[in-house]
Amino acid sequence: GAVVSQHPSRVICKSGTSVKIECRSLDFQATTMFWYRQFPKKSLMLMATSNEGSKATYEQGVEKDKFLINHASLTLSTLTVTSAHPEDSSFYICSASSGQPGGEAFFGQGTRLTVV
């Protein structure tokens, strides 16, 4: 299957700082990328959907000013957690799709964010 690389795999940051997480599709063009958040012992919750070259669509309850998503190219989307707080600590996972009907969305390895 196609490869989606997410970086970094782990990050620890101080409260009040911003953290950027990258999601790259290595061998295909990802017209659509998705960002998920996984709370401890919970399922993955979709945060937002981003299409290349347009603004991301955020799910209800997700603060768009806090979780900035940029999808500037067909192979890269970034999630920036701004002014991070300890409650933002979580496992963040991206997925990427070429947008073909019936196609598969490929997931990155995830990023464990810890805000101290």
Place this chain on the structure above:
Amino acid sequence: AQSVTQLGSHVSVSEGALVLLRCNYSSSVPPYLFWYVQYPNQGLQLLLKYTSAATLVKGINGFEAEFKKSETSFHLTKPSAHMSDAAEYFCAVSDSGGYQKVTFGTGTKLQVIP
């Protein structure tokens, strides 16, 4: 709106025993259905997917799942559990109209007892 329900947040089986993880879905359009596995602190790996072809889908690592429209189910099975199968399993559904916006179930943690 789409949703999936996974019955049982924890399932324990003995090594060599049958694995059965249950998933029921709800979708207003023909669904695409997936099973993913997640090992600790790792991302998701696709086990198998149903996309309206054969109702019995075979995946990796000896897993398979059967799409039953009448029961709105997509249960995951494996004839003989291995220790390496211990992980969290997620059932998921997406809109067959193609956009891979995936809705996940709450997950089932599989424990394999030696």
